[in-house]
Amino acid sequence: MIKNTIFLLSLCLLIVWIPRYGVSDTVNVIPAPQSVINKNYEIEIKSDWKILFDTKEEEMFFVARYLNEELQSKFNFAMGMQKSAFSKTSKCIVLGLSDKELAGLGEEAYTLEVFEDHIVINGTKAAGAFYGIQTFLQLLKEEEDKIILPAVKIVDYPRFKYRGVHICAADLKRLKEYIDIMAHLKMNIAIIDNWGYYDLEKSDNQQAFQEMFEYARERYVEPVPELANFGPGAPILKRDPYAAEG
16 A cells, blocks of 8 residues: 555656646646647537547557547447548547658657547557547546537647656556556656566466556556666576576
C-alpha cells in the first residue's frame, strides 16, 4: 500500500512539474497541448458512431481497438470498427496517418479536430494517433447520461523525446495499472526496479515479463528493467557468471 501511494504521489509531483507549454485555458488536458483552437460548441457522441482507421500501418488496428476498449471501459459502450479511408462519413471517429500538417514535428505528433458530426485524429505515425486518443479521452465528459466533447482543433507534439517514470520496488501485479496511467499522460519510458523478478529461469517470471512488455509496448511505453549494478543482476549472474562480459 505504501509503495503504491509513493508511486502515485511521484506521478502527481511529476504532473505538477510538467511544463505547460502551449497553455490554453479552454481545455483540461495534461500535458497541455502546443496549440488549441476552441470552436465554442460541443457535440454528443453516441454508441451508433463507428471508428474508421487507416490501413497504412498494421499498428493502427491496435490503436483503434485500444480506443474502443477504453470507451467501453469508461462509458460502457463500444463502437463498430472499420478499415477505411475517410470519405465524408458522419457519426464516426477517423484515425488516420498524415504528415501534411505535422511536417517536422516528429513521429509522435498529432492533430485532433472535432466537427459537428465526426472527429478526425491524425498522427505522423501510429504513436501520434495513440497520443491523440489520450487527448480525446481526457476531453470527454459525461453529463446527464450523455457523452459530450468540446469542439476544438488541437495540434500537439511532445517537447521531450524521453518522458518516463522510475518505478522502484515494482509490483508486477499492479504494473499494468501503472503503465495505463503513464500512457494516459503520454509518457514513453518505464524504468522497472525489482531484482527479485529478474530470475527468468522461473516460468512465472518469464510469462509475467513477456505479458508486461507486450502490454506496455502496445501503449507506446518502453519497459526498461533496471540492472544498474551487480546486486540487481544477481539472479542472472548466478546462472551465467560471464553474462556481464556480454
